[in-house]
Amino acid sequence: MTRTAVYRIVRRVPRGKVVTYGQVAALAGTPRAARAVGQAMRHCPAGVPWHRVVNSQGRVSRRRSGEGMVSQRLLLEGEGVRFARGRIDLRRFRWQIGFRVDLLPARD
DNA sequence: GACTTGACTAGAC
């Protein structure tokens, strides 16, 4: 999983939706590389909607210099993503890619 | 190739 792979994925996240670092890692084919995704986002090139990437709790992650955190929230709210007690309800705003239900393991 | 450094996470208290 390279940084460019991460950017390629994040670029496809639509307005008003968010993804978690772990989710991006999984989509890139490396499920446990959430941390590396964070590293990639740190050096995010223009054109990549970095603000649509949040942590697994639906919160905006802390930077070294808490800068950028405020703008991230504002950008998201500007796209219609709602915050309740500082958190985003991922059940509602998480970006989901269509998947083949027929490939899921039988349940029950 | 061996450290070090984090916009991470799931699990355990």
Added chain:
DNA sequence: AGTCTAGCCAAGT
């Protein structure tokens, strides 16, 4: 609901 911890991964030294 907070706080710790141990894994983990890619980049930069």
